[in-house]
Amino acid sequence: MEDNKNCGCGCGCGHEEENTSGCGCGHDHDEEETLIYVTFEDEDQEVACSVLSIFECDGREYIALAPKEEVENADEAEVLFYRFSEDGDDVQLDDIETDEEWDKVASVFDEEFFGPFDDEEE
Structure with a gap:
């Protein structure tokens, strides 16, 4: 069973931070926090x-x-x-x-x- 971790951006999209391409949550996961x-x-x-x-x-x-x-x-x-x-x-x-x-x-x-x-x- 796949872990359903938050991506780390606070959007709750359910994707792991390392695997967020195409998750559809609307956040740019490639953008680094300033x-x-x-x-x-x-x-x-x-x-x-x-x-x-x-x-x-x-x-x-x-x-x-x-x-x-x-x-x-x-x-x-x-x-x-x-x-x-x-x-x-x-x-x-x-x-x-x-x-x-x-x-x-x-x-x-x-x-x-x-x-x-x-x-x-x-």
């Missing part, structure tokens, strides 16, 4: 974060990250937003400075990641 290592102010070590999305809001680029360990070990992971810029191979992450900017960025990310939200729905 990680950025972030050092938080209250921690002395770097934390590997999965890049969820790079997107634009009000003419500025932002990045959505989630700690890799949380993504792998939890149903829900904390999403972190930063201003994002690149200069060649150098990546610059800057903190979002106001609650209003954070709310706008989170709203754009939610719409991009989860689709349009209707305030009328309960």
Whole structure:
């Protein structure tokens, strides 16, 4: 009997990671996960974060990250937003400075990641 393991992308397609060609789950299993290592102010070590999305809001680029360990070990992971810029191979992450900017960025990310939200729905 064949093992029915998850492919590792979280899609639940039931295929082993090594044998995912043509599984039809809609994910690109050949694409490697992109990680950025972030050092938080209250921690002395770097934390590997999965890049969820790079997107634009009000003419500025932002990045959505989630700690890799949380993504792998939890149903829900904390999403972190930063201003994002690149200069060649150098990546610059800057903190979002106001609650209003954070709310706008989170709203754009939610719409991009989860689709349009209707305030009328309960």
